[in-house]
Amino acid sequence: MTAIHINQVQKRYQSLQALGGVSLAIEEGEFFGLLGPNGAGKTTLISIIAGLIRPDGGSVTIHGHDVQTDFRAARRKLGVVPQELVFDPFFTVRETLRLQSGYFGLARNDDWIDEVMFNLDLTNKADTNMRALSGGMKRRVLVAQALVHKPPVIVLDEPTAGVDVELRQTLWKFISRLNREGHTVVLTTHYLEEAQAMCKRVAMLKAGKIVALDTMSALIRRISGSQLNLHLKGALPPQLQHLITHAELTVPGEYNLRINDYAEVETILARVRESGAVIDEMQLQQADLEDIFLQIMEKGTV
């Protein structure tokens, strides 16, 4: 079944086209990444998925429920961890989570609340007032709040922005477990390493449009090969100059060369030796999501 179906969604803020006709189907059980630079439209899209803002055109369904015409049913299937920390400061952590459960009509939810708090390392803060929590702790409560009704679809908008390593690890362990148990997870993050480690499929947004949509492994394969990083005493022979990547960043004696297969490394080294240059240092680097991201954002394609 399709967990989230986004069909031709458009949103405009005055003269700014924040989303220009986005279509996307995320299947049940996926761990999906929504990536893009600041202002690409990720939060706008998530707010539309959550039914918090209205699109100017198009539609979104969650497990078949339209987020506008069938809001309550759609909302019940969805847990959203928003980017901003907004809380009522007078409630304790447990009260906050009970209130949220009440919103979904769950009167006796303490077993699950306890389990969520335990998994997010919040148990010893259960009776602390929200206003007395640190930013990182508040973020944990935001995650817990999104999960009180065991939603089959979990959307996290930059959940690890500015949080420490410990929370990241705790959070990813718990979210991975929920994904293994069948929950669909959609994540936006600026930490591309995190996206590469967690997401099986990604969409890249740029200026309100999807500019790449593929599995993580296919995207990484798409960027041809790897890089050979050379530190030379002497100049790079002219017949290798065309292999230089990011020429604008080249420091004298240091070169990044694009290679398509490892056999090319031998040829390059032979040419360097013939030219009389001496190799001080060399490194082979695998392409990663960051290379792909930068290339897509700069050139629009890989």
Ligand SMILES: Nc1ncnc2c1ncn2[C@@H]1O[C@H](COP(=O)(O)OP(=O)(O)OP(=O)(O)O)[C@@H](O)[C@H]1O
């Ligand atoms: N309420 C609003 N009024 C006017 N413009 C808005 C509003 N909300 C968002 N925008 C603009 O819409 C565009 C998309 O914003 P959005 O927050 O969706 O991007 P984002 O991809 O989530 O960015 P970030 O990575 O910085 O969170 C931006 O140019 C933003 O300035």
